[in-house]
Amino acid sequence: MVHAPLATLVNHQVRLAARPQGLPGPECWQFSESPVVEPAEGGVLVRTLALSLDPAMRGWMNEGKSYIPPVAIGEVMRAGGVGVIVASKHPGFEVGDHVSGGPGVQEYWLVAADQVKRSGLAKIDLRLGTLGQWLNVLGMPGMTGYFGLMDVGQPKAGETLVVSGAAGAVGQTVGQIARIKGCRVVGIAGGPAKCAWVVKELGFDACIDYKSGSVKDGLKQHCPEGVDIYFDNVGGEILDTVLTRINKRARIVICGAISQYNNTTPVQGPKNYLSLLVNRARMEGIVVFDYADRYHLAVAEMAGYLKDGRMKSREDVVEGGVAAFPGTLPKLFSGENFGKLVLQVAAA
Amino acid sequence: MVHAPLATLVNHQVRLAARPQGLPGPECWQFSESPVVEPAEGGVLVRTLALSLDPAMRGWMNEGKSYIPPVAIGEVMRAGGVGVIVASKHPGFEVGDHVSGGPGVQEYWLVAADQVKRSGLAKIDLRLGTLGQWLNVLGMPGMTGYFGLMDVGQPKAGETLVVSGAAGAVGQTVGQIARIKGCRVVGIAGGPAKCAWVVKELGFDACIDYKSGSVKDGLKQHCPEGVDIYFDNVGGEILDTVLTRINKRARIVICGAISQYNNTTPVQGPKNYLSLLVNRARMEGIVVFDYADRYHLAVAEMAGYLKDGRMKSREDVVEGGVAAFPGTLPKLFSGENFGKLVLQVAAA
Numbered sequence: 272m273v274h275a276p277l278a279t280l281v282n283h284q285v286r287l288a289a290r291p292q293g294l295p296g297p298e299c300w301q302f303s304e305s306p307v308v309e310p311a312e313g314g315v316l317v318r319t320l321a322l323s324l325d326p327a328m329r330g331w332m333n334e335g336k337s338y339i340p341p342v343a344i345g346e347v348m349r350a351g352g353v354g355v356i357v358a359s360k361h362p363g364f365e366v367g368d369h370v371s372g373g374p375g376v377q378e379y380w381l382v383a384a385d386q387v388k389r390s391g392l393a394k395i396d397l398r399l400g401t402l403g404q405w406l407n408v409l410g411m412p413g414m415t416g417y418f419g420l421m422d423v424g425q426p427k428a429g430e431t432l433v434v435s436g437a438a439g440a441v442g443q444t445v446g447q448i449a450r451i452k453g454c455r456v457v458g459i460a461g462g463p464a465k466c467a468w469v470v471k472e473l474g475f476d477a478c479i480d481y482k483s484g485s486v487k488d489g490l491k492q493h494c495p496e497g498v499d500i501y502f503d504n505v506g507g508e509i510l511d512t513v514l515t516r517i518n519k520r521a522r523i524v525i526c527g528a529i530s531q532y533n534n535t536t537p538v539q540g541p542k543n544y545l546s547l548l549v550n551r552a553r554m555e556g557i558v559v560f561d562y563a564d565r566y567h568l569a570v571a572e573m574a575g576y577l578k579d580g581r582m583k584s585r586e587d588v589v590e591g592g593v594a595a596f597p598g599t600l601p602k603l604f605s606g607e608n609f610g611k612l613v614l615q616v617a618a619a
Numbered sequence: 620m621v622h623a624p625l626a627t628l629v630n631h632q633v634r635l636a637a638r639p640q641g642l643p644g645p646e647c648w649q650f651s652e653s654p655v656v657e658p659a660e661g662g663v664l665v666r667t668l669a670l671s672l673d674p675a676m677r678g679w680m681n682e683g684k685s686y687i688p689p690v691a692i693g694e695v696m697r698a699g700g701v702g703v704i705v706a707s708k709h710p711g712f713e714v715g716d717h718v719s720g721g722p723g724v725q726e727y728w729l730v731a732a733d734q735v736k737r738s739g740l741a742k743i744d745l746r747l748g749t750l751g752q753w754l755n756v757l758g759m760p761g762m763t764g765y766f767g768l769m770d771v772g773q774p775k776a777g778e779t780l781v782v783s784g785a786a787g788a789v790g791q792t793v794g795q796i797a798r799i800k801g802c803r804v805v806g807i808a809g810g811p812a813k814c815a816w817v818v819k820e821l822g823f824d825a826c827i828d829y830k831s832g833s834v835k836d837g838l839k840q841h842c843p844e845g846v847d848i849y850f851d852n853v854g855g856e857i858l859d860t861v862l863t864r865i866n867k868r869a870r871i872v873i874c875g876a877i878s879q880y881n882n883t884t885p886v887q888g889p890k891n892y893l894s895l896l897v898n899r900a901r902m903e904g905i906v907v908f909d910y911a912d913r914y915h916l917a918v919a920e921m922a923g924y925l926k927d928g929r930m931k932s933r934e935d936v937v938e939g940g941v942a943a944f945p946g947t948l949p950k951l952f953s954g955e956n957f958g959k960l961v962l963q964v965a966a967a
Contacts, residue, residue, distance in 0.1 A: 336897075337897050338896075338897045338898075511888070525896045527896070528896075531893075538890045538892075538893060539890065540887065540888030540889040540891070541888040541889070542885045543886070543888070544873070544888055544889060544892070544902070545876055545879075545886060545904075547873050547902060547904035548873045548874070548875070548876075548905070548906065549684075549685050549686045549904065549906070550686075550904065551903070551904050551905060551906050551909060552904055553901055553902070553904075554892070554901070554903070555895060555900070555901040555903075556894075556895035556896035556898065556899050557896070557899060558896065
């Protein structure tokens with residue numbers, strides 16, 4: 272791969288300017304430019320090709336203790352992504368290697384020697400999946416879905432699984448794996464197009480359109496034997512409704528609560544949580560980073576499913592580079608995205 | 620044991636007259652009398668000596684699906700208790716045997732042959748514990764505490780356990796077992812007398828008086844390394860506060876929610892439940908009946924602790940027989956009882 276001389280290049284960046292109240296608007300962001308420089312000994316320089324836009328980003332923008340520190344004001348916004356090595360002084364990476372990691376919302380990512388390992392920088396094999404799939408089922412959302420389902424949800428053939436955000440990146444992974452493992456799979460998604468796709472393309476047994484009908488009625492209809500596993504990406508009313516339909520010893524995987532992330536009032540706690548008591552059920556959180564040493568196993572398994580056609584994926588790719596980031600992120604919270612939301616930063 | 624001829628006796632009973640709105644008042648109860656009759660072949664007649672008054676009773680008074688059917692209107696109120704066999708046509712029981720089971724709020728409990736096993740009727744050995752202890756640490760509350768802690772809480776030496784309702788029947792069991800298993804144990808209870816008792820008599824490391832100070836400050840002070848296990852008997856604000864102090868991979872045992880049982884508004888859901896996600900923590904319900912085949916193991920273990928002095932128990936015994944039931948039950952919800960609330964029905 273031929274690349275322009277580094278000194279002629281500019282790195283366009285998006286930084287966090289202010290912590291959001293509610294939905295993150297343009298006032299939260301500032302644009303900056305920095306020179307592109309050669310990596311020092313042991314480091315690499317990555318050109319960002321595409322960024323992963325995830326609901327979790329909303330949490331990273333808040334102050335306060337969480338599973339990782341918040342993004343500081345003035346810092347380049349944290350983001351996972353895929354890219355290509357354009358300069359390397361590290362023996363493990365060559366110019367032209369495709370990689371995944373956390374470049375942040377910027378066009379070039381300089382990784383110092385002592386950060387290569389800590390940053391999660393890893394080569395990716397485009398024979399196993401496309402760049403988009405490496406941000407989706409083979410990336411963080413896929414790993415989240417895989418380990419959340421397998422380790423916390425513990426599916427058994429014949430059980431009924433419900434997953435919210437079914438057409439999203441995590442949801443599509445969870446539902447398809449559960450189906451492969453022999454579960455009855457019922458999605459919850461917004462709008463007829465997403466619901467139809469989830470059933471017809473991904474093979475879910477049913478999908479409930481929360482925008483057009485009653486989730487409670489949908490669960491009664493499509494989960495006649497109750498719910499054994501609920502994989503929750505949304506929280507709020509939907510979590511409360513599913514709690515009324517769980518079976519004895521059900522597992523509720525708390526992966527996210529996108530309905531609550533932009534609240535300016537307190538989070539809505541699940542008022543039906545005592546269903547856990549009545550049903551001896553469990554509600555448990557999952558953070559994907561805990562499974563880093565097993566990502567390769569999940570990638571191998573899911574790449575196999577992609578290859579043999581048992582698993583499909585859908586990415587919603589937005590063009591426009593890092594400048595389009597502030598306007599694209601809110602699509603996640605309105606549910607406008609259809610599939611894994613990806614921001615293309617450069618041509619592959 | 621000499622007993623009056625059965626035909627001369629009257630069985631005084633308390634029946635559920637109406638489902639409560641909020642705190643169960645006198646309008647919920649009706650008194651009845653029935654003749655005392657000889658058991659048929661294979662059955663026994665038990666004279667109730669003492670009844671267990673438990674927060675769970677409030678749930679049994681509600682209509683609707685739960686872990687056991689509600690008490691029907693007009694039915695004798697369900698209650699656990701201890702008694703003595705006064706007539707037996709069952710080979711496993713002799714007149715004079717002390718037993719535990721579910722007599723309900725009545726003076727005599729006729730158990731038909733086909734109910735002996737299903738009813739949970741079991742002989743108790745007063746060498747292992749007093750009648751009061753058989754309703755407390757050796758009874759349902761003790762079993763609830765033991766299996767909730769050991770199976771769901773999974774304590775490890777050096778961990779910090781917090782238990783609410785610490786001076787109650789379940790709480791005192793949980794805290795003392797956790798201490799024996801090597802945990803740092805912090806109680807939450809109402810009032811200085813209960814807190815002092817829990818620390819001085821039961822050996823808890825600390826106890827937070829929720830009536831006189833901030834639970835949050837108390838947790839900061841007494842759980843400097845965070846909370847690994849929270850055994851929740853109360854729900855509401857206290858659950859939410861503890862959720863802000865849990866450690867990674869914490870276990871929250873949902874045993875009850877006494878603060879919410881008399882609500883006339885919806886249950887207060889834990890608005891901080893996303894702490895489960897951040898901390899990869901678990902919230903799980905427990906119903907004691909699931910462990911019936913292991914009760915004897917827990918009884919043997921705890922009777923050993925009672926004998927060697929490592930475990931103490933406290934019962935709050937109210938006299939007055941079944942007629943005192945309607946006026947005594949509400950003490951549980953105001954926190955007036957100090958120790959396991961027991962209604963004495965007859966002299967032992």
